Amino acid sequence: MNKKVVAIILGGGQGTRLYPLTAERSKPAVPIAGKYRLVDIPISNCINSNIKRMFVLTQFNSASLNKHIKHTYQFSYFSEAFVDILAAEQTPHNKGWFQGTADAVRQSLHHFKGYESEYIMILSGDQLYQMDFNAMLEAHIEADAKISIASLPVNAKDATSFGILKTAEDNTIASFIEKPSADLLSDWESPVSDAMAAQGKHYLASMGIYIFNKDLLIELLEGTDTNDFGKEIIPQSIENHKVLSYAYEGYWTDIGNIDSFFEANIDLTSDLPKFNLFNKGQNILTRPRVLPPTKISGTTLEKSIVAEGSIVHGSRIENSIIGIRSRIGKGTVLESCYVMGSNRFLDLEEINQARAKGVPHVGIGDRCFLTNCIVDKNAKIGDDVRITGGKHLEDIETDTYVVRDGIVVIRNGATIPSGTII
Incomplete structure (x- = not known):
């Protein structure tokens, strides 16, 4: 030292x-x-x-x-x-x-x-x-x-x-x-x-x-x-x-x-990113977590990073980062998105209770499309949600999301109801 x-x-x-x-x-x-x-x-x-x-x-x-x-x-x-x-x-x-x-x-x-x-x-x-x-x-x-x-x-x-x-x-x-x-x-x-x-x-x-x-x-x-x-x-x-x-x-x-x-x-999702997470001599250290490996089913992944503890059923994920303990539903497409994940796992009982009430659970639901989007931790995005970020959007602030420079930021813990279009 x-x-x-x-x-x-x-x-x-x-x-x-x-x-x-x-x-x-x-x-x-x-x-x-x-x-x-x-x-x-x-x-x-x-x-x-x-x-x-x-x-x-x-x-x-x-x-x-x-x-x-x-x-x-x-x-x-x-x-x-x-x-x-x-x-x-x-x-x-x-x-x-x-x-x-x-x-x-x-x-x-x-x-x-x-x-x-x-x-x-x-x-x-x-x-x-x-x-x-x-x-x-x-x-x-x-x-x-x-x-x-x-x-x-x-x-x-x-x-x-x-x-x-x-x-x-x-x-x-x-x-x-x-x-x-x-x-x-x-x-x-x-x-x-x-x-x-x-x-x-x-x-x-x-x-x-x-x-x-x-x-x-x-x-x-x-x-x-x-x-x-x-x-x-x-x-x-x-x-x-x-x-x-x-x-x-x-x-x-x-x-x-x-x-x-x-x-x-x-x-970071590029083939040769400017910041190298894989540099052996300059490792980036963080909290050691005892998480299971990520499970991916039926998903096409292109230039993406998927952290541990996630369950991914999405259709396609491209140029995106999927954070720890993320859940991505069936048929969902993510392009140029950063999904931060969640602080804890949901058990099946919690998921079933949310479905019975017709409300989203933590994660991203089925058949969604998100691009140019940041999804902060513990956000709940329902089914059939379409979020199309880009320079065509004006800066705006709501209770559940904020738009800055064309990037849509879903707030920490926010709920986006099924069928929402942004």
């Missing part, structure tokens, strides 16, 4: 752009790929990098996240490894909620600054990537930097959506600008690799992944009122300290809204 580093994973705010998936859970607790949670990504990256002392800072809708971490990341009693949850709390010195990323770390300093370490790594709980943090730490130490920022080469179109770093030949950061307008970009090109330059990626975007020398981080936070790393701490530090850019050229995406979340999940 690397004792030089303690990792802090930021649980994020209310996650309004991922609503309704964040109506009852925090962003890091949102299920991805049918069986994982978003928080599993940074935690797995840490464990794969032998960084096994982690704090997760939470605030909004944190119950399901706390439960997931408690049941998932249990180390040996004789190990110093841990994943601890630090919730926003009122103390004699702090009366309010976290006001930003830096404020969250400041309010939690007293919990982790006493741990033996030289460096603090700050990570986000809602990004999708696979990264060896050791390489970044080695570059930080070799350069004798005070702060290192992971950066992603991007093109001019994407650069306006990020904080952009201006670097010198030795990768030190000379200046920083938040979401520059297109007419300013010509002054913000940085040295990049030949491979990135060939793709027109001449700008370095901050990934929101930081390494701080521990003493400096404490100095920057204690007794100050700064709230945000990206907007305040980093720009101010560039003027007074050696700040290094660590260019990462692999796949990375910020799960910021329903569209990016949907796209990232559906891409």
Whole structure:
């Protein structure tokens, strides 16, 4: 275990752009790929990098996240490894909620600054990537930097959506600008690799992944009122300290809204997805569940992922993800859908009772057609339901579903009656 580093994973705010998936859970607790949670990504990256002392800072809708971490990341009693949850709390010195990323770390300093370490790594709980943090730490130490920022080469179109770093030949950061307008970009090109330059990626975007020398981080936070790393701490530090850019050229995406979340999940069904769940050296870890294998009957599957514990009778499933404990009825067709599954199995008595009452049970019924759709956990979709998502739909919010960017999101636990057309 690397004792030089303690990792802090930021649980994020209310996650309004991922609503309704964040109506009852925090962003890091949102299920991805049918069986994982978003928080599993940074935690797995840490464990794969032998960084096994982690704090997760939470605030909004944190119950399901706390439960997931408690049941998932249990180390040996004789190990110093841990994943601890630090919730926003009122103390004699702090009366309010976290006001930003830096404020969250400041309010939690007293919990982790006493741990033996030289460096603090700050990570986000809602990004999708696979990264060896050791390489970044080695570059930080070799350069004798005070702060290192992971950066992603991007093109001019994407650069306006990020904080952009201006670097010198030795990768030190000379200046920083938040979401520059297109007419300013010509002054913000940085040295990049030949491979990135060939793709027109001449700008370095901050990934929101930081390494701080521990003493400096404490100095920057204690007794100050700064709230945000990206907007305040980093720009101010560039003027007074050696700040290094660590260019990462692999796949990375910020799960910021329903569209990016949907796209990232559906891409996992590709023959060669951008995010590789089958990378032996960078396994994504999650809660071990004792579930039976999935049973499939009469279904044509094309480029799809089916998690364990499911019973699938559908006619065709294409470019879709079927989450744990899902039930898909006979004759049903799913195209470009993410079905999150359910939290528990239904027994036959419960199913028969629902049928006798003429109401849907948890899962998707018979003869349904769904496309461009996210079905949140424990949703009940009846028979002969037709949901056709796409850009032709306007954004709308109802008690049972929400439409965002043409994607229909069925709410957690919602009931969609038989014969419904959306």
